[in-house]
Amino acid sequence: MKAPVIVGIDGSARSLRALDWAVEEARLLGAPLRLVHASRLLAWDGALTEEARTALKAERTGWLERAAERARRRRPGCRVETELPAEDPVQALVKAGENASLIVVGARGSGGFEGLLLGSVGLFVASRATCPIMVVPESAPDPEQAPGHIVLGVDKGRSAEHAIGWAFAEADRRGAALIALHAIGTGYGSPRQRVGEQMHLAEALAGWTSRYPDLTVERRPVEGKAAAALVAASQDAALVVVGARRRHGLPGGMALGRVNHAVLHHSRCPVVVVPAS
Template sequence: MPTQIIVGVDGSAHAWRALDWAADYAVRHGRPLELVHASRALVDDGVIPKDALGRLVAEREDLLAEARQYALKVHPGLDVATRLDRTDPGGALVEGSEHAALVAVGSRGLGGFEGLLFGSVGLYTAAHARCPVLVVPREAPYPAEAPARIVVGVEDRPGESAMAGWAFEEAASRGAGILALHAVGGEFGSPRRRVMEDLELSEALAGLGEHHPDVRVEQLVSDRAVADALVEASRTAALVVVGAARRTGRIGMALGRVNHAVLHHAHCPVVVVPIDR
């Protein structure tokens, strides 16, 4: 059973904030934390002189050690390991996701060739990981200061129960409520359609409340476009949880247009949960 929580570390402000959220998640769920830094610049292929390569490796090891000390200062007793990989960052995080319960990345990093820049490494990780991926923007609050609400986008697709279940479990661990949001992307047209949409949303959540009776649930059927509704709801949320279907016969998830928009524009961390159709 996957246990560890993996977070990409590159020294950027976005990665430090991702570390805050990953460490908080690890503590609340009683899981070990692994800090990963990866770079193809560390490959000993003769391009970089030996002495310069040695200094570069030492620099990156110091970065991981500093991040580990920070995590332990905030969460004494947390099981924290580090890993330095001589490969591309996205590949290292995706490989680690095979044995992880969660992978966390900053929405942007140092940029350039090896930074955790969303749209390159962050996007690759979100699209190819085998486990849920937590994408944390720099402007996200510290976990303890986040609103006590988790938004989950419900589109009435097959397999969404796993995504909703993840959101409910996280809400229970945080003492937060759930906003289950279903957006139809246009006017309802008739009162009957509004009632039908409400009923379908209730059916999609059936049973989850029974397993988590202490989690407050609010349902919202919106006439806005899905991405717009989720981004707006993210203003008052700790997390936005979305689902991405696993690719048939291929590794990773099909993020789709809505998830791309939410990942780029949400005001809080976003969790992409793999779903099976």
């Protein structure tokens, strides 16, 4: 069976928008959908009375049940599972992602996910996940109304290969065009320097374009900073796809870097972070 698509549910409108995108990704992948809500308050540790804990569990179970019904309405026949672990939500999602095709979360974590007031669930999970993670901002359109192309950020690091492979496969699944964007900074005015950057981009994509010969691919070197270029491109894209490398000395941890942080915070469309293996 295909590894599931995991989506974090917290009872907010943001998590329902993430759910809609997760349903679409599960359809494209032919994978089941697993809805996860986690809360440390559900643990039996004496912090709540039994009556309060029972009421809390009923509330959170209701969130999951309503979300599952929404998923089935969007995709009749979709196989939907639910999980309600009594643990930290980031840990629960990262754990679920160890055997998943994709994790999908809303852009901010200040809804029902307790204890994450310093940042979004997406940012925390993206720095720890071992599978690709999609972070869906509030500004994202309904997936059925998404534009017909995907933007891929291509850098010169080793993390790019995994992101390139994922983006090509996703564009093929969607029947979408792919824009491979490579920011070349400023001061690259000479024709020789520009040709060199274009050759680098062509070489990075060469194996993948031959593997997907029918895919429309635009190689787009742009002058300026990568973060600004990707955020600008997100205005009319279905997805922005970026890579992340492993952080030295921290097993499972990813170094998102300034570019990925900026894109995760400011993109107008969903962002997929693909970790290097």
